[in-house]
Amino acid sequence: MKKLNFYVMADNHYFSKKLWVEGNAIECRSHTDQVILKEAPEINEAFFKVIENDSDADTVVLIGDLINVGEKICHDEFTERLRKLQKNGKRVFVLTATHDYNGCGEDENTFVAVGYAEDSTYKVPCTRRAELDEIYRPFGRDKADSEYNMSYSVNVNGYRFILLNDDGNGHTDCGLDDEGNKWLENELIKAKKNNEPVLLFAHHPVITPYPLYEAAAPTEMYGRHHILKEMLLKYGVRVVFTGHVHTHAIRKISDEKNDLYDIGTSSVVSPMGKIRRITLENGFADIKTVDLPEKIDGIPGGSKQVAESCFGGYYRRLIDTAVRDYDEFVKLGCGLIPADKAKKYRFIIKPAIKALSSINMSFAGRLGKKYSGLKSSECKLHKEEKLIDVLFVILDHFFPGDAPYTPDTYEYKVIRGALLRGDRIMKLFRIRLSKYFNGIDSLWTLAEPLVHNTRTGCDREIKIKLIDEVTYEKD
Ligand SMILES: [Fe+2]
Ligand SMILES: [Fe+2]
Structure with a gap:
């Protein structure tokens, strides 16, 4: 196997400049979004330039939600940019997802393609799901060895890339059906025979980034992920790259023989957007994070301005x-x-x-003292620290990952104490959280991964052994 450097981009959510003018309508829309709409072209361009300037990496995989919500003009402009990437020597492999089409008001997908006038919106030409195959076929699927319903499998420098289409309508399960799972299993068997390490890509998470996510939104996971996880562990697939959640998060599950990692990548247009750069070499996948460059053409305040503009x-x-x-x-x-x-x-x-x-952190600390084990003297030291600032620090880490407070910190102990006290009060009043959160009955269990990284300990990077036996081949 040759060395391969490649990039993964998730949730580009490109939005054309031709679809809005400054005014109330676009401002109000932007406030309800967790991604950046207005500057999406500049941010996407900044990352594309990073990739183009990296002469050691000739491949990029985009894992869906390429544009805002199915607007035709966004696909036109976005594919134009992908063609330029190809002209500049990059191999492009694309998955489309739920935001890339809409029903034009006629099917289950509720997205409506609109433009923004000063104080109102207007409908614009949209894209049906059936059109996506033709639009994006030149970006990966045309090089596939095998396909199933817009999912495809392709050999890249001796590695087996399998991209699973899971562009559900947002209301029901998405992902491969029974026939599709047979197709996937067959691809995994072939890859094993041919000594090709497998890398999997899907849009929706296969392993939940935190318990609250799956408990609150089960249809926002990869559909029937239990079947997929079992199959991947059985065939020794170690890595799946996913997006959709817009958070940077690396999580792991294991059985007796194998580990499986879900490498969740932040949205390109998150307030602190990131992409991944991966090196495949000597049987390992070395996965790193590339941040949005500080200076961005067309955005005077650069990445700092982007970080402060939303969420x-x-x-x-x-x-x-x-x-x-x-x-x-x-x-x-x-x-x-x-x-x-x-x-x-x-x-x-x-x-x-x-x-x-x-509310200061001294007061908040005293609330859950009985459960946190904090002493009054320790709480007194935190009169100047505001609870709201601590909550904002947690919020700031929500999309970029690596939750901020380790168990030895005062802030962790305060939040744990207060939420354990909340759990106790709920028990007294017989309030069952599990009715709403799929079997989870503790506020603290739901909140802990947002306070402290309980996943693999680092969401930015990891080195994963892809296969046990390594066959070396000269370049
Ligand atoms: Fe998205
Ligand atoms: Fe999505």
Whole structure:
């Protein structure tokens, strides 16, 4: 097997500049999104340039949600850019996913392709699922050795890349059906015979990034992932690359013989978007993270401006203005809180946010002292630290991964103590969380992976042994 360097990009969510003008409509839409819409072309371009400038890597795999929601013009512009990548010597392998098509108002997929005028939206030409095969066939599927329903299998420098299409409609299970699983099993058997290490790619997570995700949104997982996991462990497949969650997270499951890793990659257009660079060599996959470059053409404040423009940065501004400048809060909250409701409930919202903002970590520590084992003297030292700031630090790590507080930190102990106390109160009042969260009855069990990395300990990088026996071949 030859050495191979390649990139994985997830959830590019490209959105054409031709589909919006500055105004209330695009602002309100942006506030409800966890990804960056307006600057999506510049951010995508910055990453494409990183890949083009890397002369040691000639391959890139894009694992779905390529564009915003099925807008035809977005596919036109995005495929134009992929063609340029190919011209510049890169092999491109693409999966499409749920955001890449819409039913044009006629089927189950609820996405509607729209443009944004100053104060309103208007319908624009959209893309049906059946059109995607033709649009994206030149980006990978045309080189496939074998295909099943837009899933495909391809030999890349002696490695077997298998890309599973799981573009469900968002309401029901997605992924391979029974016939598809037979096709996959056959591909795995062939790969084993031919001594090809297998790398799998899908859009939806195969292993949940944290228990809360699967418990709250089972149809947002790869459909029937239990069957897939069993098959991958059986045939010794060690790695599957996934996206969709927009979080950077590496997780692992094992049986008696094998380990399987799900390498979740952040959305390209997350507030702190990232891609992965992988080196396959000597039977190992060395998986690293590439961050959004600091300087980005067309965005004066670069990656810092991107990080502050949505999600955590936006919520920080929202909380701050609720206390300081309520009229600004009403404006800034558009898309999230209707202006008339924000004005009507000012007498509740403003004092509630003010009270929440003033809670310090000393007070929060005393709440769960009985369960955290913290001493009063230790709690007293944290009067200056605000609970809201700690919550924002946790939120800031939600998409980039590596939750911030290890078990030895004061913040971890405080949150653990308070949530264990919450568990106790729920038990007293016979409140069953498991009714809503698929068998999980503890607030702390749900929250811990967001506070501390309980997965593999590092979401940025990992080196994984792909096969036990290595056959070397000269370049
Ligand atoms: Fe996505
Ligand atoms: Fe998705």
